[in-house]
Amino acid sequence: MPESTLQAGTIDELLRPFPPSPASVIPLLQQVQTRYGYLAPENLARVAEYTHAPRSRVYGVATFYSQFRLSKPGKHVVRVCQGTACHVLGAEKILDELKEMLRIEEGETTADGEFTLEVVRCLGCCSLAPALMIDNETCGRLTRKRVGEVLASWRGKDRA
Amino acid sequence: MSRVTEVSIGLATCGIAAGAAEVHSRLVSSLAGHGLPVKVKRVGCVGMCYNEPLVDVLSEDGTHHTYGHVTVKDVARIVSEHLVAGKPVEDLLAPEDGFFSRQVRIVLENCGLIDPESLDEYRARGGYEGLKRSLFEMTPSQVIDEIKASGLRGRGGAGFLTATKWGFAARETSPEKFVVCNGDEGDPGAFMDRSVLEGDPHRVLEGMAIAAYAIGADHGYAYVRAEYPLAIERLEKAIVAAREAGLLGEHILGSSFSFDVVIKAGAGAFVCGEETALIASIEGRRGMPRRRPPYPTTAGLWGKPTVINNVETLANVPWIVRQGAAAFARYGTERSKGTKVFALAGKVNHSGLVEIPMGMTIREIVFDVGGGTRDGKAFKAVQIGGPSGGCIPASLADVPVDYESLTQTGAIMGSGGLIVLDEETCMVDVARFFLDFIQKESCGKCTFCRIGTKRMLESLTRICAGEAGTNELDRLIDLSRKVKRHSLCGLGQTAPNPVLTTSRFFPD
Ligand SMILES: Cc1cc2nc3c(=O)[nH]c(=O)nc-3n(C[C@H](O)[C@H](O)[C@H](O)COP(=O)(O)O)c2cc1C
Ligand code: FES
Numbered sequence: 001m002p003e004s005t006l007q008a009g010t011i012d013e014l015l016r017p018f019p020p021s022p023a024s025v026i027p028l029l030q031q032v033q034t035r036y037g038y039l040a041p042e043n044l045a046r047v048a049e050y051t052h053a054p055r056s057r058v059y060g061v062a063t064f065y066s067q068f069r070l071s072k073p074g075k076h077v078v079r080v081c082q083g084t085a086c087h088v089l090g091a092e093k094i095l096d097e098l099k100e101m102l103r104i105e106e107g108e109t110t111a112d113g114e115f116t117l118e119v120v121r122c123l124g125c126c127s128l129a130p131a132l133m134i135d136n137e138t139c140g141r142l143t144r145k146r147v148g149e150v151l152a153s154w155r156g157k158d159r160a
Numbered sequence: 161m162s163r164v165t166e167v168s169i170g171l172a173t174c175g176i177a178a179g180a181a182e183v184h185s186r187l188v189s190s191l192a193g194h195g196l197p198v199k200v201k202r203v204g205c206v207g208m209c210y211n212e213p214l215v216d217v218l219s220e221d222g223t224h225h226t227y228g229h230v231t232v233k234d235v236a237r238i239v240s241e242h243l244v245a246g247k248p249v250e251d252l253l254a255p256e257d258g259f260f261s262r263q264v265r266i267v268l269e270n271c272g273l274i275d276p277e278s279l280d281e282y283r284a285r286g287g288y289e290g291l292k293r294s295l296f297e298m299t300p301s302q303v304i305d306e307i308k309a310s311g312l313r314g315r316g317g318a319g320f321l322t323a324t325k326w327g328f329a330a331r332e333t334s335p336e337k338f339v340v341c342n343g344d345e346g347d348p349g350a351f352m353d354r355s356v357l358e359g360d361p362h363r364v365l366e367g368m369a370i371a372a373y374a375i376g377a378d379h380g381y382a383y384v385r386a387e388y389p390l391a392i393e394r395l396e397k398a399i400v401a402a403r404e405a406g407l408l409g410e411h412i413l414g415s416s417f418s419f420d421v422v423i424k425a426g427a428g429a430f431v432c433g434e435e436t437a438l439i440a441s442i443e444g445r446r447g448m449p450r451r452r453p454p455y456p457t458t459a460g461l462w463g464k465p466t467v468i469n470n471v472e473t474l475a476n477v478p479w480i481v482r483q484g485a486a487a488f489a490r491y492g493t494e495r496s497k498g499t500k501v502f503a504l505a506g507k508v509n510h511s512g513l514v515e516i517p518m519g520m521t522i523r524e525i526v527f528d529v530g531g532g533t534r535d536g537k538a539f540k541a542v543q544i545g546g547p548s549g550g551c552i553p554a555s556l557a558d559v560p561v562d563y564e565s566l567t568q569t570g571a572i573m574g575s576g577g578l579i580v581l582d583e584e585t586c587m588v589d590v591a592r593f594f595l596d597f598i599q600k601e602s603c604g605k606c607t608f609c610r611i612g613t614k615r616m617l618e619s620l621t622r623i624c625a626g627e628a629g630t631n632e633l634d635r636l637i638d639l640s641r642k643v644k645r646h647s648l649c650g651l652g653q654t655a656p657n658p659v660l661t662t663s664r665f666f667p668d
Contacts, residue, residue, distance in 0.1 A: 023444040026427055030386075053444070064446040064603075065427035067386045083348030084543060084579050085505035087593055121430070121597060122348035123387050125177050126505035126577075127209030127512045136389045140177035 015050050022053040025061050029068060037077075038069040066120075073116035074109040076154050078102075079133045083122030086129040094130045094142050095119065101151060114155055162219040164198055164243050167191075170214040170272060172205035172358045173390050174351075174512075178212035179231070186235045187215070196243055204359020206272025207263075207513035211254045217242060228254030259510055262528055264491055264499050267352075267475045268515045271359035276394050279401040282362040288407055290481035294370050295415045298481075303374040304330060307477065309485035311497030316342055316433075316470030317548065317575050318650075319496070319563040322477075325467055328457035329375040332465035337377035339368050339419075340442070340461065340468045343384040343391070344426050344433035347546030348597065350577030352501040353471035355513050357384065357391035360475070361398035365408065365421060367474030370481060372419040375467055380419060383438055385426040392425055399423070430547075430601035434649050435460075435468045437603070448603045449649035470575065472501055492518035496562040496573075506543075506579035507534050516561065523557035526580055537582040541665070545574025547594045547601075548654030550661030551587060570661040572654070587666045592620050594658040602651065609652030612643040616659065637663060 014031050018024040028047045033039055039062050048058040062068045080098055082091050095106070098117055102110050109116040125131040128140025132150070139150050169175070169184045188200055208214060211228030215238065218224055225248045227238060234252055241249050265271075274281040282288070294303050308323035329337060341364060345353040357364060368380045384392050399421055402408040410418045424442050431437045432447035439461050441447040460466025476498060480488045489497045496518040502525065505511045509531035516525060522542055526532065533539045541551045550571035552559065559565050566573050581590065599613040619636045622628045640656035647653045 021444075023442070025444040026441065027425070030425060030427065051444075057445070060446055061444070065429050067426075067428035081348075084546065084577065084590075084593065085349045085511075088506050088579060088581060088585055088590070120387060120428075121601075122346075122350070123173075124345065124351040124354040125173055126349050126351055126503060126579075128174055128177050128212065129505060129511075131177060133387070138173050138177040140174065 011046060015047075020050055020052060022051050022057070024051050025053055025058055026065070029058075029062060033068060037073050038071055074113050076114060076134055076157070077116045077118060078151075079118045079120045079123070081121070081123045081125070081129070081131045081133075082119050083126065083129075085126035086122075086131060089129045091130040094132070094147060097144050097147055098132075101148065115151070162221040162223065162246070164217055164219050164246070166199045166201055166218040167243070168201045168203045168216040168218070168273075170205055170212060171202040172355060173388075174205055174209045174355075175212050175214065176390075178209075180213035182232050183213045183215065183230050183235060186232045187239070190235055190239045191243070194239060194244055196239075198243055201275050202277070203273060204271050204276050205355045205513060207268065207355075207515075208254070208259060208510070209512035210510050214254070217248070226254045227252045257510070257531060259512075259514075259529065259531070262520070262524070263515050264517045265515050266479050266488070266491075266499050267356060267363075267472055267501050268359075268513065269479065270363065271355060271513075274360065276359050276361055277397050277401075279362060279398070279405055282360070286482055287362055287478070288366055290478035291366050291369050291373075291407070292413060294373050294481055295413060295417055300330060300374045300376060303370060303481065306481060306485050307374070310480045310488040311485075311492070311495075312473065312476055312480060312488070313496065313563065314470055315472035315476070315500070315575065317545070317572065319573055322469065322473055325457060325469070326371060326374050328455070329377075329465045329467045332458065334465050336379075336464045337375055338461045338464060338466040339372045339375070339377045339380040340438065340466055341368055341380065341382040341471060341474055342433065342435070342438060342468055343382060343388070343471045344438060345385055345388075345471070345575065346430040346433040347548075347575050347577040349503065349505055349543070349546060349579050350575055351503045352513060352576045354388050354391050356471055356475050356501075357388065358394050361391075361395045362402065363475045363478055364395070364471055365398055365402055367469075367477035368421060369408065369412065369419050370477050371467055371469065371474065373417055375465070377467070378418050378420070380421040381424050381442055381461070382421055383424045383426060383432075383442060386428050392423060395423055429603070430597075431603045431649070431651050434651060436649070438468065439466070446603075448605050449651070451648060472576070493560060493562045495564060500561055500573070500576060502576045502578040504530050504578050504580065507537065507582040507585065508532070508580035509534055518562055519560045521558045521560050522552055525561070525578065526557065530580065533580060533582045537584060539580070540583050540585060541581045541587065543579040543581060543590060543658075544577070545572040545657070546577045547598050548572060548650065548657055549574045549577075550657045551581070551590065551665065552661075553665040556665070570657065570664060572657070587662050588620070588624055591658045591662040592617070592624060595620060595655070598651065598655040602655075606646075606648040606652065608643045608646040609648065609655065612639060612647075613652070613655055615639060616643065616656065620659065633663065
């Protein structure tokens with residue numbers, strides 16, 4: 001499992017490629033989230049320190065953009081599309097089915113820590129609506145059966 | 161019998177989502193098993209998403225055979241019957257349905273045909289010729305004149321004349337200027353920019369470099385939304401390849417012009433597609449729009465003159481410079497020249513990516529190119545332009561695709577999202593869908609947008625639930641007009657469009 005906080009050694013490795021200026025805040029937060037899955041408070045503070053930006057500004061950025069997570073997600077993040085094309089082709093039902101299969105609401109993580117369920121607006125895969133994305137992989141033409149298969153194939157898999 | 165030389169597989173996000181990655185690996189291992197000297201190529205999206213996964217087989221004599229809905233199981237037959245024995249597998253071929261016959265491919269000329277990770281393939285099809293021509297045969301102002309003569313207008317939604325925008329930035333004397341490519345593609349239901357970035361990334365870089373030369377910029381940013389990891393990866397590889405070939409970086413192609421591009425990944429905020437919010441985001445701040453003027457061409461990124469163009473706008477530029485403005489202006493209408501790429505989705509048979517000459521009607525797009533509605537259901541309307549656009553009912557479907565004609569319907573051209581709705585779609589539900597979207601995506605800076613859209617949504621919800629008072633609809637329309645008039649940025653100013661067009665065309 002990944003560490004939840006930045007270690008002295010790894011932080012340099014993660015931050016060093018970026019100039020220590022406030023313009024680096026977003027890419028740095030993205031790096032931290034890619035590595036750890038979310039933005040822990042101590043990591044937000046460290047990014048603020050490194051970029052010479054006030055903590056409030058870093059926190060403001062982290063909460064403004066929907067990509068950022070402030071709590072620890074499950075091993076795989078399921079992002080189900082509720083964009084226009086998916087909406088008119090029954091995406092709401094797919095969301096309900098996911099909730100039922102995983103027994104969680106959107107924004108929550110399953111008890112076994114495998115899956116976190118999130119909602120997004122369009123994955124750019126509208127021609128194969130309804131669609132979802134697990135970690136970085138998109139799946140389209142979803143039906144109830146397909147959703148079940150997709151979840152089964154990811155369960156137990158390591159994070160990509 | 162003609163020998164098969166090359167097999168292409170569509171591996172854009174849409175292909176992968178339909179299972180093309182598994183088909184690709186099975187094909188590679190199967191060919192290795194037969195020891196066949198056939199090249200397997202990964203290509204972007206040709207637009208026929210409805211037939212994904214797609215496998216295209218090219219023979220020595222130049223003929224193509226396209227297989228659709230290919231499964232891992234089908235691979236064995238395609239290899240043994242077609243690639244080995246030279247006999248196409250008739251029952252697996254995608255039917256000839258006229259999908260391409262009325263399309264004109266400028267922006268998409270290479271999409272789905274070349275390996276997007278191969279600079280050589282892009283160059284073999286005229287890639288970087290436009291940049292070369294600009295640098296060695298034209299002055300920056302001649303480049304702007306050429307774009308002006310082509311009539312190219314911004315494809316990001318508003319349709320602003322590209323040459324005029326470039327002219328404003330060129331006039332500025334600042335020693336530092338920027339070119340920004342807007343790949344935020346926030347309209348939910350649109351995927352034109354993703355397909356171009358994934359299928360032909362060098363074209364966008366070439367367009368940016370030509371723009372930079374025209375205005376005198378030496379730095380560029382490509383802002384791509386976070387939901388497009390594959391587009392970011394392909395663009396990144398293209399940048400590295402272009403630098404190695406001397407097409408980006410110092411002294412491009414040995415000239416005195418230097419230009420380089422950095423990718424900025426978006427972080428999930430619809431409003432960041434708006435140019436001033438996008439600038440704030442690149443600068444590392446919350447993506448909130450600011451009042452214009454000053455326009456970015458005067459004071460943009462870090463206060464410096466900045467040209468912001470949409471991906472598709474920039475993807476037109478190399479073609480125009482290479483083929484000439486007149487060739488481009490041959491297509492289209494009086495005031496809308498060239499082509500427009502649309503992402504066809506919803507209840508349509510041929511959901512996918514299409515490029516049509518401006519002036520084609522909505523009906524022709526839906527029926528002639530799109531193959532009509534699914535399951536023979538009655539065509540009801542199209543939603544065009546996403547959250548800023550509106551619904552055009554079947555009764556107005558003969559409206560030509562042209563900036564002014566579409567605006568007259570109360571919708572807009574938008575960036576290219578085109579969602580087909582049939583008799584089973586509830587129009588009020590669609591209007592409410594967009595209001596819900598806008599209300600959640602409003603950045604909260606100005607009151608009309610923040611509170612107004614919330615009140616509109618509540619009102620519409622009451623109407624849907626049958627709990628509305630007698631004048632609820634009038635009050636909703638009145639509020640819509642106020643939000644339109646008083647919001648700070650385009651998000652709020654256009655947010656009521658879906659409601660207004662719906663109430664106008666579907667009063668009941
Ligand atoms: C709320 C809002 C969202 C926008 N989203 C996008 C977008 O996703 N992509 C885009 O290219 N332009 C978007 N625009 C338009 C940009 O502000 C800008 O006009 C455009 O990028 C200019 O490029 P063009 O002249 O090549 O069209 C948006 C505008 C508004 C008001
Ligand atoms: S609307 Fe779902 S992928 Fe675009």
